[in-house]
């Protein structure tokens with residue numbers, strides 16, 4: 086099969102298309118013909134081995150490969166079609182269109198992928214193309230996780246910092262579907278599209294500091310790394326919730342203190358990315374509550390360009406790589 090590989094850590098230029106052996110499913114696995122995979126910020130961070138927060142650098146390097154990547158095929162989130170299933174798989178059958186997460190296995194940048202049937206996989210709603218479906222699992226699962234952690238009540242004022250990204254664009258839609266009044270924060274050129282998917286208010290962070298507007302919120306989801314902890318906690322109402330997508334060690338320590346000493350609650354919990362949550366997202370798509378925001382779709386041969394677009398942040402929503410002609 087063809088796969089987009091990286092044999093060394095580095096710039097988007099290290100991505101190449103090469104022939105690699107097809108994977109074979111074990112008894113409990115499904116073999117999926119991948120149609121499309123999201124090019125995520127995390128893929129770019131793994132490729133370059135540069136992260137906005139560094140406390141997990143050493144264990145991650147040992148896991149991924151000290152001198153060169155141990156797993157040369159990136160890709161954690163995808164959509165495709167089951168082509169065969171192991172003897173003990175009853176949940177899926179050939180022909181089923183699935184989307185999901187490969188968890189730490191990665192490998193969704195290859196034409197074929199084998200995953201245990203109990204992984205976070207669900208059927209793609211009929212109305213959604215594979216390219217759009219590939220944009221759902223990362224952003225949708227993480228946004229749903231954070232919005233559930235926030236315990237949103239109808240009428241809550243919710244601010245999403247980094248609203249134009251993969252996770253933020255779903256968080257805007259999910260918070261709206263929960264009845265919140267949503268403020269989106271991102272670069273000014275993304276305003277129209279963010280209002281279109283439901284943002285009630287918009288702040289252009291390149292012109293205005295969103296923490297200095299004299300506004301307070303019931304919930305703040307912050308997907309932007311290295312943010313000013315105190316400034317954001319100060320924007321919360323009494324009893325407000327602050328969710329940090331990219332916590333530093335110092336944020337975790339300060340969160341413990343805030344949670345003990347005030348009525349505000351700070352959450353740094355990673356998403357579990359469960360099957361049940363992915364099925365909930367499929368139902369939300371069918372109900373019209375959310376829809377993936379796809380910025381551009383690139384062919385396999387332009388994977389480097391796809392990563393460049395993710396890294397230079399000129400996009401609104403998700404960048405997708407198509408793995409079919």
Ligand SMILES: NC(=O)c1ccc[n+]([C@@H]2O[C@H](COP(=O)([O-])OP(=O)(O)OC[C@H]3O[C@@H](n4cnc5c(N)ncnc54)[C@H](OP(=O)(O)O)[C@@H]3O)[C@@H](O)[C@H]2O)c1
Nearest residue numbers: 126247249250251252253271272290308309330355356398
């Ligand atoms: N905690 C978790 O469970 C979890 C899970 C997955 C990923 N992550 C991490 O979360 C991060 C972001 O996730 P993502 O995939 O949603 O990223 P993303 O798609 O790159 O979105 C980030 C958005 O924030 C905007 N932005 C940049 N600087 C900003 C600022 N100062 N103020 C407001 N907006 C700003 C960017 O726009 P412009 O740069 O164009 O202005 C972009 O639209 C990644 O580093 C990833 O590793 C965490």
